Amino acid sequence: MAAVWVIIGIVVVLIIIFIAIYNRLVGWRNQVKNAWAQIDVQLKRRYDLIPNLMETVKGYMKHERETMEAVTKARNLAQQMASAGAAERGKAEGELSSALARLLAVVERYPDLKANQNFLALQEELTSTENKISFSRQYYNDSVLKFNNQIQMFPSNMVAGMTGFKAGEFFEVTVEEERKAPKVDFT
Amino acid sequence: MWEQIRSNQTRSTVLVIGMGLLLLLIGYLLGLIFFDNAIGGLIIAFIVWGIMSLIAYYQGDSILLGMARARKISHDDNPRLYNIVEEMKIASGLEKVPDIYIIDDPAPNAFAVGRNPDKAAVAITTGLLQKLNRDELQGVIGHEIAHIKNRDVLLMAITSVLLGTIVILAWYATRLMFFGGMGRSRSSSSGGGGQIIILVVAIVLMILAPIMAQLIYFAISRKREYMADASSALYTRYPEGLASALEKIAASTIQLKSANQATAPMYIMNPFRKEKRPASNLTSTHPPISERIRILRSMAGASLADYEQVYQKVHGSGRGVIPASALALSHPAGLRAAGAEEAPKEPDRIERVRQTSDLMWRLGNYKTITCDCGTKLRVPPKFKESTVRCPHCGRINPV
Numbered sequence: 001m002a003a004v005w006v007i008i009g010i011v012v013v014l015i016i017i018f019i020a021i022y023n024r025l026v027g028w029r030n031q032v033k034n035a036w037a038q039i040d041v042q043l044k045r046r047y048d049l050i051p052n053l054m055e056t057v058k059g060y061m062k063h064e065r066e067t068m069e070a071v072t073k074a075r076n077l078a079q080q081m082a083s084a085g086a087a088e089r090g091k092a093e094g095e096l097s098s099a100l101a102r103l104l105a106v107v108e109r110y111p112d113l114k115a116n117q118n119f120l121a122l123q124e125e126l127t128s129t130e131n132k133i134s135f136s137r138q139y140y141n142d143s144v145l146k147f148n149n150q151i152q153m154f155p156s157n158m159v160a161g162m163t164g165f166k167a168g169e170f171f172e173v174t175v176e177e178e179r180k181a182p183k184v185d186f187t
Numbered sequence: 188m189w190e191q192i193r194s195n196q197t198r199s200t201v202l203v204i205g206m207g208l209l210l211l212l213i214g215y216l217l218g219l220i221f222f223d224n225a226i227g228g229l230i231i232a233f234i235v236w237g238i239m240s241l242i243a244y245y246q247g248d249s250i251l252l253g254m255a256r257a258r259k260i261s262h263d264d265n266p267r268l269y270n271i272v273e274e275m276k277i278a279s280g281l282e283k284v285p286d287i288y289i290i291d292d293p294a295p296n297a298f299a300v301g302r303n304p305d306k307a308a309v310a311i312t313t314g315l316l317q318k319l320n321r322d323e324l325q326g327v328i329g330h331e332i333a334h335i336k337n338r339d340v341l342l343m344a345i346t347s348v349l350l351g352t353i354v355i356l357a358w359y360a361t362r363l364m365f366f367g368g369m370g371r372s373r374s375s376s377s378g379g380g381g382q383i384i385i386l387v388v389a390i391v392l393m394i395l396a397p398i399m400a401q402l403i404y405f406a407i408s409r410k411r412e413y414m415a416d417a418s419s420a421l422y423t424r425y426p427e428g429l430a431s432a433l434e435k436i437a438a439s440t441i442q443l444k445s446a447n448q449a450t451a452p453m454y455i456m457n458p459f460r461k462e463k464r465p466a467s468n469l470t471s472t473h474p475p476i477s478e479r480i481r482i483l484r485s486m487a488g489a490s491l492a493d494y495e496q497v498y499q500k501v502h503g504s505g506r507g508v509i510p511a512s513a514l515a516l517s518h519p520a521g522l523r524a525a526g527a528e529e530a531p532k533e534p535d536r537i538e539r540v541r542q543t544s545d546l547m548w549r550l551g552n553y554k555t556i557t558c559d560c561g562t563k564l565r566v567p568p569k570f571k572e573s574t575v576r577c578p579h580c581g582r583i584n585p586v
Contacts, residue, residue: 138278
């Protein structure tokens with residue numbers, strides 16, 4: 001009789017442990033989802049800011065048609081990829097980041113533009129949005145790492161295997177090397 | 188790694204319990220001396236503590252912000268500051284952007300308040316806003332957000348209420364004993380030898396208790412500072428930003444007007460610091476600045492484990508500062524490169540000063556009119572005329 005109770009006791013304890021681990025895994029997964037939503041918010045904000053930037057810059061930058069078109073093209077492409085997976089999206093967003101960086105780099109040549117209050121405000125918002133994208137990406141990747149570790153480690157890997165948790169995908173934005181302005185040497 | 192909250196609490200619980208016991212001791216002695224009955228004193232101690240806790244819980248934030256004469260700002264008042272706070276909120280995984288307050292004071296400093304992360308606020312002085320570039324401001328805000336995220340603010344509120352209660356009770360008790368007679372105890376018992384010994388012990392304890400409570404308070408505060416520095420480095424992935432900010436703050440010789448001893452531990456830097464304080468100084472609310480900077484600058488990566496490693500090396504002992512459970516979840520985190528400090532997108536020192544003073548005028552309801560000659564006219568809120576003459580070029584400007 002005592003043996004039966006011991007077995008029942010062990011089973012109850014195992015069930016409680018199972019539930020606790022399962023709930024914790026759900027918590028991690030929700031954090032990953034939440035972190036992804038944060039990235040999404042910031043990327044959308046950037047899509048919204050770019051047309052405004054183009055409108056402001058248009059009147060000043062007469063000789064930068066190519067650079068400006070590249071930004072608009074990269075933005076539209078990135079917006080189309082918004083529903084794609086993390087890997088493809090990261091590539092499109094990376095291209096947009098480098099196109100934008102190139103555009104902001106040539107601002108130096110237009111002192112009038114640099115003095116424009118509207119442009120300065122937009123530039124602050126763009127700079128901050130870029131930062132927010134990278135901070136939300138950082139938080140997302142940290143969350144994914146933590147979640148994936150839990151899924152792979154014993155004993156939570158058993159619970160994850162039984163209840164079908166899938167490892168999260170990292171979000172990497174690949175920014176190509178910024179083009180450096182050619183150095184002029186007069187010596 | 189984002190779960191430091193619980194482990195932090197367990198680590199400081201012992202100290203808080205120590206303060207609680209000190210309070211009970213005071214109440215016990217109070218009762219013994221004035222009522223011949225320990226229970227009465229314990230009840231008084233409990234009531235005083237209860238009232239102060241309630242006030243601190245519901246009104247603490249507004250009292251502290253009011254005492255510092257802080258004023259709330261929105262995004263448009265200073266987009267740069269607002270954006271940086273939002274950036275750090277995202278990096279820390281906080282759910283809500285804390286309210287942002289500005290203190291009109293040239294001494295560079297900052298603090299955070301809020302009983303929980305949803306009702307939190309950060310306050311920074313205009314001096315800080317003017318002196319720091321983006322990376323440095325990020326480091327400081329990261330430090331403050333870490334205080335909110337790690338629930339340090341709540342813990343410091345609890346300990347400061349305990350400290351306050353102990354100080355108040357001990358103060359009144361000693362004054363009453365010296366000047367008001369011994370109450371009932373003197374008249375009822377005609378004073379045996381035992382009575383006098385109890386009295387002497389009580390007086391000594393009454394004097395020592397507030398000092399001990401204060402030391403515990405400072406010990407808790409110092410630990411939180413290290414932890415917040417480590418978290419800030421992790422959020423920004425750029426410890427140099429905070430290090431350089433601390434350097435600038437330390438270099439300033441201006442004293443903060445609106446701080447006092449009670450609110451000192453809340454600030455990022457002790458407002459009453461003296462130079463070259465030794466690391467082991469018990470009466471210091473903050474770790475020595477030079478040591479904080481040295482640890483931040485020697486970090487090989489941005490993770491909590493990296494901070495812990497350097498901390499142990501600097502202190503030459505195996506005792507760390509980061510709770511073990513937070514370290515267990517720590518993962519490698521690389522450092523990032525500096526933001527473009529001299530890039531055109533970052534306002535330089537002069538521009539920052541200009542923006543900050545514009546902000547303060549605007550918060551004072553002054554209207555700013557830029558005359559065609561470039562002069563900025565500040566129109567006070569009481570100004571009734573419809574036009575104003577520029578003192579520089581004589582043009583008439585509509586208000």
